[in-house]
Amino acid sequence: MAGIVxxxxxxxxxxQASCSSVVAVRHSHWFTSMLSxxxxxxxxxxPKKRKKVDPRRELMVKERLKKKLKKLEKVPPEMIPxxxxxxxxxxxxxxxxxxxxxLCFEESERRALLLKEWSRFKRSQHQTEMHEIQEALExxxxxxxxxxxxxxxxxxxxxxxxxxxxxxxxxxxxxxPPLTNYExxxxxxxxxxxxxxx
Amino acid sequence: xAAPFTRVYRPFWRIITxxxxxxxxxxxSYTSQQWSAQNVKTAGAASPxxxxxxxxxxxLPVVTQDRSPIEEEFMELMQKMEFERSLLADHELKxxxxxALMSRKQEGDYDSDEEDDYRDxxxxxxxxxxxIWEQKLKDFQPxxxxxxxxxxxxxxxxxxxxxxxxxxxxxxxxxxxxxxxPQIQWQMGETLRQTAERALASLPGxxxxxxxxxxxxxxxxKYKYPKDxxxxxxxxxxxxxxxxxxxxxxxxxxxxNSFAWVKKDELQDFLxxxxxxxxxxxxxxx
Numbered sequence: 001m002a003g004i005v006x007x008x009x010x011x012x013x014x015x016q017a018s019c020s021s022v023v024a025v026r027h028s029h030w031f032t033s034m035l036s037x038x039x040x041x042x043x044x045x046x047p048k049k050r051k052k053v054d055p056r057r058e059l060m061v062k063e064r065l066k067k068k069l070k071k072l073e074k075v076p077p078e079m080i081p082x083x084x085x086x087x088x089x090x091x092x093x094x095x096x097x098x099x100x101x102x103l104c105f106e107e108s109e110r111r112a113l114l115l116k117e118w119s120r121f122k123r124s125q126h127q128t129e130m131h132e133i134q135e136a137l138e139x140x141x142x143x144x145x146x147x148x149x150x151x152x153x154x155x156x157x158x159x160x161x162x163x164x165x166x167x168x169x170x171x172x173x174x175x176x177p178p179l180t181n182y183e184x185x186x187x188x189x190x191x192x193x194x195x196x197x198x
Numbered sequence: 199x200a201a202p203f204t205r206v207y208r209p210f211w212r213i214i215t216x217x218x219x220x221x222x223x224x225x226x227s228y229t230s231q232q233w234s235a236q237n238v239k240t241a242g243a244a245s246p247x248x249x250x251x252x253x254x255x256x257x258l259p260v261v262t263q264d265r266s267p268i269e270e271e272f273m274e275l276m277q278k279m280e281f282e283r284s285l286l287a288d289h290e291l292k293x294x295x296x297x298a299l300m301s302r303k304q305e306g307d308y309d310s311d312e313e314d315d316y317r318d319x320x321x322x323x324x325x326x327x328x329x330i331w332e333q334k335l336k337d338f339q340p341x342x343x344x345x346x347x348x349x350x351x352x353x354x355x356x357x358x359x360x361x362x363x364x365x366x367x368x369x370x371x372x373x374x375x376x377x378x379x380p381q382i383q384w385q386m387g388e389t390l391r392q393t394a395e396r397a398l399a400s401l402p403g404x405x406x407x408x409x410x411x412x413x414x415x416x417x418x419x420k421y422k423y424p425k426d427x428x429x430x431x432x433x434x435x436x437x438x439x440x441x442x443x444x445x446x447x448x449x450x451x452x453x454x455n456s457f458a459w460v461k462k463d464e465l466q467d468f469l470x471x472x473x474x475x476x477x478x479x480x481x482x483x484x
Contacts, residue, residue, distance in 0.1 A: 096286040111275060116270045132482045138417065139479040143418040143438060147390070150245055150436065158414045159387040165412065168444065173259045176340040177359055 080196040246433040247281050247420065248266040251393025252381035254364060254416070254481065255408050257444045257459060261359040306400055323399040352458040355444075362483060363459040366468055367401065372424065377458065377468040379477065390415060404452055408442035416441045416480040419473055439480065 090096065103111075148155040265273065286294075302308055345356055357363060367380045382397035384390060391413050398408060415438040422434035458468060462483035465474055 091285065095283070095290065098282070098284065098286060101282050111279075114271060115277055117268060121268050129484055131482065136480045136482060139417040139476070140414060143415040146418050146436060147415065147438065148245065148250065154249075154390055158391070160413055162410075162413045165409070168409070170258065173262045173360070175262055177260050177345055179342070180342045 026128065077198040083194070229309075235387070248432055249384035249390070249393075250381045250435055250437040251384055251390045252379045252396055252437050252439045253398045253408070253442050254379050254439050254477075255393040255406060255442045255444055256481075257355050258366075259360050259362055263360045278321060289324055289327075296323045296325065344413065352460065353454045355450045355452075355459050357459055358461055361461045364465070364481060365406075366458045366460055368456045368458075372427070376378045376470065378473070379439060390438050391440055392439075394442075398442065403455075404457065405443060407446035408444050410440055410442045412416075413442075415439055417476055419476040421472075439477070440482070444450040 003079055144155065144158065206264075344359065355363065365380065366377045368375055369378050369381075371378070380397045380401055382393060384393045384402060391410060395410065398406060417439045418436060419439070420436040421426070421436060423432065460468060462478070462481050465478065465481075469477060
């Protein structure tokens, strides 16, 4: 019986092929039922469960529409501007240009020679630093070797990582030493940093 | 066999054993005669070396170092070049505008209504602001960079504020009093780092708090006991040094004769040459 219905459906639909929107034109109530039959062909295996098919199909259609809407609405978040990269207008202000100085030949020579002297100085400073660091590392390595010769457990204890040292904090040197019993004057400030939220 | 022995003839087996013992022997007032009687025991369940833990406490610099002449010159040059390549700041613009306004006011046909930005703000000019700021700076008295007691008092920890200082103690070793880094004998059941912490805590009359930098020793020094003290089991001692950074800065005066805070270049006045050679390696005074 299903096969007969199929053949009739195909004949009728081929005759109705000129119709653009089959759903909108209802020549008879049979057409909608044919349609439903045609789309429900793969579901022919479950003739008894047809009642659940319709609500499920509607739900699926709704979900697909919702997903399409979400994709369209998904705008990428606006990038937070990096303040350092924005060239401020003050940099292009022509009233602020300082007049370029006239350097005599001796002055430019002196500057060039001083720059070279400085590079030599920094190089020797770097070499001494590297040498001292190498010496200290070598001393530590030899100390650990000696300790290993002494006793294995002490060596293992020495090589194990120290968890208490971090976070390590130390205030570096300033220009003048700290004053004893100094009370810093109280003051208020307006914090004008810009905070961006995405 | 490059040891500087005065005696030429020695039995063959003694030559082999003494070449092994040449490494790391402290050259205190012992003569070379004692070396012929030493037997280095390589085998044995208990090691013949007594272990000591020592601590190298550093008071890090409090004040920046003075610049060397080339650094001064270069700093001046950099500041000049930066100034030449820069644009005028807001404050400088204001100074120029105020100067122009003053010059306009001096003229005879000055009409204040023609000014664009004439507001009550003009009462305080940029020059006045500069004067106010300079006055405030003069009112503040900072502490002196160098206290002036650099050379005299070696036991004060407020000495050379621009360098890092190491703590030395005077200790009885055998029959002599020597300047050493604080050390103490290792006990069973503790790690060497705990020995070093104990060495720091057991210093008489000094309440020093230090942060130890890691579990591993930074250097070692080994020396042999003199012949008369040497027994069957002990040949000498190995000292392992641990680095620590002084955290609490209490200015408690320490005994002058037993404590000293010294810079790296002053170490040679205090320590013995062999000991100094090992200690210099891990002390960095950059």
